[in-house]
Amino acid sequence: MLNKLLATVKKEILLLLRDKVGLSVLFLMPVALILVMTLIQDSAFKSINEKGIPVVFVDHDNDSLSHQIKQGLLSTDLCYVSDSIDGKPASSESALKAVSEGKFLIGIVIPKGATASIRKNVSAMVSETLNGTDSLQKQTDSVEIVILIDPVAKKSFLNAVTSNLREFISEIKTKIMFQTFSEQISEVIPDKQNTPGNAYQQSQIIRYKEIFASTATEQIVPNAVQHNVPAWTIFAMFFIAIPLSNSILKEKTEGSVFRLHTMPTPYLLLINGKILVYVLVCLIQFLLMLAVGKFLLPQMGLPALVLGNSMMGIFILTLATSFAATGFGVTVGTLATTDHQAAIMGSLSILLLSALGGIWVPSYVMPEVMRNISAFSPLNWSLEGFYKLFLRGGGVADILPYAIKLMGFFFAMMGISYLANHKKRTV
């Protein structure tokens, strides 16, 4: 029986090696996908975090408010702030035109006298507080800061900028308030060093510290590489269903299956030979993709893939994913009656399962209904497992539930294939 299995494995390897197009789909397609998707997403990532969202700043105020806002925006990684357009100082009109042409995603126009107006309002409030008068009702204009938005700008970008803007304005308002109080109090208390205004300048009441909740010994920063390498590798591993189902169908259409069914060899052994070879292909795919993430992507200016702490976890999860993918291919090959049908059935179902599984869009941004459905995709089980290993520093125990589910999926697929094959032969 072992000789028969080895002969089947040898035959499958030869068939695979002779199919240059199939091989390129298996190995070049995932490399291309990882490169393209990572570069695209990394670029989008950079537009927020590194280079920043392009913002044009029009300063008609030229006082504390506009200076503070501009300094605040410049000090964050969020924006790339420019106060000129094509070498000329930005005006309200030129800013509107530049944003509408997509040269900037967002424009901020600070009106003339904005700072003075805030001071006037704050002063009125302080006076009211200290004197107990009702001067607030006499308060005049509120300050209107104009935000120009490119319609293609993502809402998340806009929210990020406007929330920062509000924060800066609130800070400035508080500062002016403190200064006004300080000036008023300094008239009563001569020691200027201890005035509230200076205390505000010197203290920071609340500080923030960002820590990624990972148990990895190595500092793992979530980035496009950490997400895309496992995601597209899983996608490619499941894409193996197409050449595998084609291989099964070719045997049907080329007549080999007629001879195979009449030979003293169980059909399951022939299928097992295929499974072994394609599982091996999946493992090679995975190693290749890891090499791309680890060595090729850094050459292209991208971060290197960080593998986490558990090599055994990676091996178990990869093996389980490989079995799940090949099991799926066997089912497609068994259910389809033509190679055309297998190609359509295979590719569409993988696209659907990958979309549901969070390969294209992370499942955490999906609506709740879709998130619940996502939990049924084997690609999602695998991806969540790799997130545990690559991003959260998990080990074997953490990925075991996912590996068990993937193996369960493999056995379910084999069961369906067996029943379908049995039904087809009971003519």
Place this chain on the structure above:
Amino acid sequence: MSNPVIIEIENLTKTFKNATEPAVNGISFSINRNEIFGLLGPNGAGKTTTISILCGLFPATGGKVLIDGKDLHTELASVKNMIGIVPQDIALYPTLTARENLAFYGSMYGLHGKDLNEKIETWLQKLSLIDASNRRVSTYSGGMKRRVNLIAGVLHNPAILFLDEPTVGVDVHSRNVIIQHLKEINAAGTTIIYTSHHMEEAQNFCTRVSIIDHGNILTEGTPAELISRNAGSTNLEHVFLNLTNRKLRD
């Protein structure tokens, strides 16, 4: 002394799902050891269905088949070791070489190592394929493919060989080579069950024939007996046309 009958078929019936009529309608016949038995009939007569059942490809709806005393239904695995099949379609992997195809199929019949390699070598020599043996089958002519298809069915020296139109679509030279080697295989002790549309070939090749139509056996005997039994017939083709009503079949 072993039973002279190697295949006994009794009331064999096959009705496919959703079919209104049976493809094989309760046929009974027996085939003797070392015969070349021709199962002849027009398209849709039930030849391939009968052979497919005998090879264990799918089960019969009814009836009993004994192969060398073994019940086909209950001892299929054991029966499969005794048979070889040369299907009508070329059942080979086009991207593999002849040698690689034969090594795979031979292994599936339990051959391996030196024995397998020697048998492959011998057959490639016999059927004049040795020079092309390391070329992919997809590059072969129709006749060459037929010859490799034949070797794949006989490499393991089966006791019974099923041939479903083994010479269809091949040139005269390849046909002669194939028939000559089939006779040699038969002379070495293999019982042959053969189907064909080629009546002249059947007349010269078979020791006994059975003409089947609409799933029923119409007549049975040696080619000479059938010709003499049908007045006015001078060859098997005349007998065949008379019995099957000369109508076109799809």
